[in-house]
Amino acid sequence: MTESGTPEALAGAFEQQRERLVAVAHRMLGSRADAEDAVQEAWIRLARQDQASIDNLAGWLTTVVGRVCLDVLRSRKTRAEQSYEDRLPELVVAVDGALSPEDDAMLAESVGLALLVVLETLTPTERLAFVLHDMFAVSFAEIGEIIGRSTDASKMLASRARRKVRAASLPPEERGRQRAVVDAFLAAARDGDFEALVRLMDPQVTWRTLHPQGLLTTVGAAEVAGPVLRGMKAMTTALPVMVNGEPGFVAWGANGKVLGVAACTVVDGRIVELLTVSDRKRLDAMGLPARPD
Known part of the structure; x- marks a missing residue:
């Protein structure tokens, strides 16, 4: 997987994937702090893994981050006392009607408040299927492996989530x-x-x-x-x-x-x-x- 399989090579390969993994986890969890924690957990698991058993590092890491995020989402559903402040999204502020290209890029990277509300109504598996497929083009077969469902079941989950999100999209x-x-x-x-x-x-x-x-x-x-x-x-x-x-x-x-x-x-x-x-x-x-x- 990496040249000589040294710890340095492994760390370098992971760092090449970090930005993408944080983006995936951020969309999944709505909090950059939680996203960073999820990616750090993926690194810990990678460091313990037999490198020879990993054929596709990017896919392996996406699977691990997806499963970590799924655990976090399920935990949230059973912890009603969790403070909203713990998951307050990063706020990107731009003058209304005067968005620059830089503002557009920042808004694209932020998690919209309305979208966050909609995502919170989805089940953890619906949310994972929607985010991974619709936002990051992960195949339904790969999503099925992450959540322990068939490819067709993963498609159905994403479809249900997509309908809910589209209903909240505004002209x-x-x-x-x-x-x-x-x-x-x-x-x-x-x-x-x-x-x-x-x-x-x-x-x-x-x-x-x-x-x-x-x-x-x-x-x-x-x-x-x-x-x-x-x-x-x-x-x-x-x-x-x-x-x-x-x-x-x-x-x-x-x-x-x-x-x-x-x-x-x-x-x-x-x-x-x-x-x-x-x-x-x-x-x-x-x-x-x-x-x-």
Whole structure:
């Protein structure tokens, strides 16, 4: 498999596969930290493996990473107490309507918030089949080996997953309607209009706010509207942005410092999920656009 089978040669061959493996695991798990852990586990298993037994290193590693990710996904299903913060996707922020080629590339590499929500509704095997086949062109025969199913069963899993994901795919005009909802939400918050805020949110809207002390989750339109209004009092400037492909905004305070980033998931004209980040470390790592003059 490698010249002389030395540890150095094995490590070099693995490093050539690392970027692709992390990309696969990232799509599977929605978290780069979890993806890095999955790939590291694959390296540990590779180091223990008889190299002579591996005919196709890329295929072997994909299989191992797939199985590790499958175990993680199944574990999540049985651990309802797991913190959302542990799986908070990396947030890529770009000015709405002004995406550069570099922004497009970053968004393509990010895990969209809406897609993440859809993927969470899939069974672990559906998710693996969809990601590996539709995103990375892994054959159904190989997928079947990973999950212990037949090729035809793997096709059926991917087909079911594909239908769910396509149902969540939106045409450009719907994206425009989503932006209009978020803009109306921002205007109502600026005006202190409690009733308008409530009308723009699903009755069971979920608001997750990540601040320096941790993650706080609030459920319910009326329960969310009050804190949002109080928080908006400190905002002096806001810029519409896209956050992992979802409409949102960046807010600044009177001192010129960023107060936070908000991302909204809109379904049928109402916000069903709101994610806000005010944790300074995360904000500093986002490469946020400059404050508008």
